[in-house]
Amino acid sequence: MSSFRKALKSRQRDHKERSQLGFRKHLGLLEKKKDYKLRADDYHKKQNTLAALRRNALDKNPNEFYFKMVNSQLKDGVHVEKPKEEVMTEEQKKLMRTQDINYVEMKRVSEAKKIERLKGELHLLDALGKQRNKHTFFVDTKKNVKEFDLAKHLNIVPELVDRVYNRPTVETLEKKSIQGVVDPQSVMKLAKQRKLQYETLSQRIDREKKMYVISQKIQMRKDLQDKTRKVKVKKETPGAAAIYKFDAKRKR
Numbered sequence: 651m652s653s654f655r656k657a658l659k660s661r662q663r664d665h666k667e668r669s670q671l672g673f674r675k676h677l678g679l680l681e682k683k684k685d686y687k688l689r690a691d692d693y694h695k696k697q698n699t700l701a702a703l704r705r706n707a708l709d710k711n712p713n714e715f716y717f718k719m720v721n722s723q724l725k726d727g728v729h730v731e732k733p734k735e736e737v738m739t740e741e742q743k744k745l746m747r748t749q750d751i752n753y754v755e756m757k758r759v760s761e762a763k764k765i766e767r768l769k770g771e772l773h774l775l776d777a778l779g780k781q782r783n784k785h786t787f788f789v790d791t792k793k794n795v796k797e798f799d800l801a802k803h804l805n806i807v808p809e810l811v812d813r814v815y816n817r818p819t820v821e822t823l824e825k826k827s828i829q830g831v832v833d834p835q836s837v838m839k840l841a842k843q844r845k846l847q848y849e850t851l852s853q854r855i856d857r858e859k860k861m862y863v864i865s866q867k868i869q870m871r872k873d874l875q876d877k878t879r880k881v882k883v884k885k886e887t888p889g890a891a892a893i894y895k896f897d898a899k900r901k902r
Contacts, residue, residue, distance in 0.1 A: 738780035751865055758861035761854055768851045774842070866891040 670680040720728045785801065789795055801808040805819045818826075870891045874880070879897045886892035 734881060749873075751868050751872070754861055754865045754868065758858055758865060761858040761861065765851065765854050765858060768847065768854065772847055772851065863889060863891065870894070 667682060668680065670677065674680075683770075716787045718729075722731050785797070787800075789798060801811050804811075804817075805821070806817055807820065807823070810817045867886070870886075873896075874894070876896075878899050882892060883895050884890075884893035
């Protein structure tokens with residue numbers, strides 16, 4: 651079988667495409683079947699599209715109404731939309747911007763008041779007990795700095811040095827009895843409540859900052875409606891409004 655294939659292969663000839671005739675060289679390369687196939691497919695595709703459009707035009711109801719008929723007009727054989735009339739004047743737009751700013755400012759002030767109330771209830775500590783504020787003590791010499799004992803200076807027990815709230819002195823501990831909860835379960839519950847309050851405070855501070863940024867951006871968009879010549883100094887970012895420099899304009 652293999653010898654028959656070899657004999658058959660030896661008798662086969664390589665297929666050669668017919669080239670362009672000599673006196674037609676100026677017309678370019680002779681079109682092959684694959685080239686003709688692409689051109690024919692493109693032609694039939696365009697003819698089918700035209701036939702479909704012609705069929706849709708014949709099936710269209712001449713009495714059918716579209717709002718586009720009212721909102722457009724024919725110019726030089728092309729449908730062009732009619733210019734829309736301004737529904738709001740510039741003064742009305744500025745007034746709406748002002749109302750938006752007033753609403754955002756009202757909500758921001760409300761958040762600020764809630765933040766101040768929460769700050770009054772808490773001691774501005776981290777939920778983990780790390781203190782945010784600092785207390786500086788001044789001494790006369792470097793020797794005093796090395797020998798400085800904070801617990802002795804504040805007259806407290808060494809275990810309360812890291813705390814900045816509820817830090818009674820030694821005399822208070824000796825003379826008065828302990829008030830409040832002392833069992834570990836209640837202390838843990840209070841710590842959990844304090845942590846939740848700090849998280850709420852942090853969320854409200856972030857919300858107040860975002861409202862301030864929104865207010866600044868709305869105010870900037872309101873100012874940009876002015877016809878005064880201006881130059882952008884800084885681009886707008888998620889955390890800040892854009893900054894423009896306006897030409898000085900004398901008010902009458």
